[in-house]
Amino acid sequence: MxxxxxxxxxxxxxxxxxxxxxxxxxxxxxxxxxxxxxxxxxxxxxxxxxxxxxxxxxxxxxxxxxxxxxxxxxxxxxxxxxxxxxxxxxxxxxxxxxxxxxxxxxxxxxxxxxxxxxxxxxxxxxxxxxxxxxxxxxxxxxPDLRRFDHNNTRMGVSSISSNEAHAYEVSIHDPLTQKVVSHQVRRLEDGSTVVLPVTVRYAxxxxxxxxxxxxxxxxxxxxxxxxxxxxxxxxxxxxxxxxxxxx
Ligand SMILES: C[S@@+](CC[C@H](N)C(=O)[O-])C[C@H]1O[C@@H](n2cnc3c(N)ncnc32)[C@H](O)[C@@H]1O
Structure with a gap:
């Protein structure tokens, strides 16, 4: 990417x-x-x-x-x-x-x-x-830095099940620049899966x-x-x- x-x-x-x-x-x-x-x-x-x-x-x-x-x-x-x-x-x-x-x-x-x-x-x-x-x-x-582990990474799940739409995300945090680079993985209702990128600079x-x-x-x-x-x-x-x- x-x-x-x-x-x-x-x-x-x-x-x-x-x-x-x-x-x-x-x-x-x-x-x-x-x-x-x-x-x-x-x-x-x-x-x-x-x-x-x-x-x-x-x-x-x-x-x-x-x-x-x-x-x-x-x-x-x-x-x-x-x-x-x-x-x-x-x-x-x-x-x-x-x-x-x-x-x-x-x-x-x-x-x-x-x-x-x-x-x-x-x-x-x-x-x-x-x-x-x-x-x-x-x-x-x-911002809530407790979301990240000691390697400044995070795996978050908002919902997951075998046959319904679900979402989870993996993120990496850089405390020096206050940036979080995430990929959200979403399974859509038609059964396909997409990976959607989001990068933020929090304040x-x-x-x-x-x-x-x-x-x-x-x-x-x-x-x-x-x-x-x-x-x-x-x-x-x-x-x-x-x-x-x-x-
Ligand atoms: C999360 S969406 C929010 C859209 C809308 N305000 C809402 O509340 O649904 C973020 C929007 O920001 C736009 N965007 C991101 N960075 C931008 C930039 N630097 N200048 C202009 N638009 C930008 C994206 O194209 C997208 O439409």
């Missing part, structure tokens, strides 16, 4: 993505709250529209950025998908000419940027693309808060999920809302 780059996720996952992941439910209510009036939002890494389509059905004019033609084709094929403006490019560059009351980046996808520098640039560019008083909302998992919530500060943004809320449940030491994920000052 060649080096994992910005297009790799879409190239491998697009044929299976919408069968594996359900359309967003909780995300939409919270994002709608921050979308302003008239409601507008920019989704970084819009993918197949899992979040963008229900959000646009909720009355928000959504613009998206994604680098994968395969993922954008999935969006285009769905009802309402043609109406969403999509900019093809690297979302870290946030290459837009207008500003938005809301920029959002769901589903761990900040971690698709492979270096701290690129993640810092992403926060900076989001700051430029926000209106005064606008919000940047993102969710990611909270701690505190590290993101610093990236936000460098970009002139302030942490306004941190919840454990989009339904605003409390963020505690037990939370495996967080939804963070950063605000650009009004002046």
């Amino acid at each position: 060649s080096e994992y780059d910005t297009g790799t996720f879409g190239e491998f996952w697009a044929p299976y993505y919408d069968d594996i992941f359900e359309e967003a439910a909780f995300e939409v209510g919270l994002l709608r709250e921050f979308a302003g009036d008239p409601p507008r939002a920019l989704e970084l890494a819009i993918g197949s529209g899992r979040v963008a389509l229900p959000l646009s059905q909720a009355g928000v004019e959504v613009t998206g950025i994604d680098i994968s033609d395969e993922m954008i084709s999935l969006l285009r094929a769905k009802p309402g998908g043609e109406a969403i403006e999509v900019i093809v490019g690297d979302f870290a560059d946030v290459g837009v000419d207008e500003t938005f009351p809301l920029v959002y980046l769901p589903f761990n996808t900040l971690f698709a940027l492979m270096t701290q520098e690129r993640q810092v640039e992403c926060f900076h560019n989001v700051g430029e693309a926000l209106e005064p008083g606008g919000r940047f909302v993102l969710d990611t998992f909270v 701690w919530p505190s590290e993101m808060d610093l990236m936000a500060r460098l970009a002139g943004l302030q942490l306004e809320h941190r919840w454990a999920w989009y339904d605003k449940r409390a963020y505690t030491e037990k939370a495996g994920q967080h939804v963070s809302v950063y605000r650009k000052p009004s002046q």
Whole structure:
């Protein structure tokens, strides 16, 4: 397999993505709250529209950025998908000419940027693309290094049985670069098996808060999920809302 780059996720996952992941439910209510009036939002890494389509059905004019033609084709094929403006490019560059009351980046996808520098640039560019008083909302998992053994490897099983769809993953962790290289093995309902690669460069919530500060943004809320449940030491994920000052 060649080096994992910005297009790799879409190239491998697009044929299976919408069968594996359900359309967003909780995300939409919270994002709608921050979308302003008239409601507008920019989704970084819009993918197949899992979040963008229900959000646009909720009355928000959504613009998206994604680098994968395969993922954008999935969006285009769905009802309402043609109406969403999509900019093809690297979302870290946030290459837009207008500003938005809301920029959002769901589903761990900040971690698709492979270096701290690129993640810092992403926060900076989001700051430029926000209106005064606008919000940047993102969710990611909270890193938990106990998942890995002393060789920094992990074998995880989410479900397995002889005759049903199952999934397991093997991962290797590099604590120096904060990267995790994983292969997910999925047996599909038709009996075939696929190997899907994912590489992430994780960051701690505190590290993101610093990236936000460098970009002139302030942490306004941190919840454990989009339904605003409390963020505690037990939370495996967080939804963070950063605000650009009004002046
Ligand atoms: C896990 S999917 C998330 C899609 C959508 N936001 C959702 O919540 O379902 C990750 C998406 O990020 C896109 N992506 C990954 N790296 C990217 C990059 N550097 N620039 C633009 N898109 C990227 C992939 O093509 C894919 O559509």
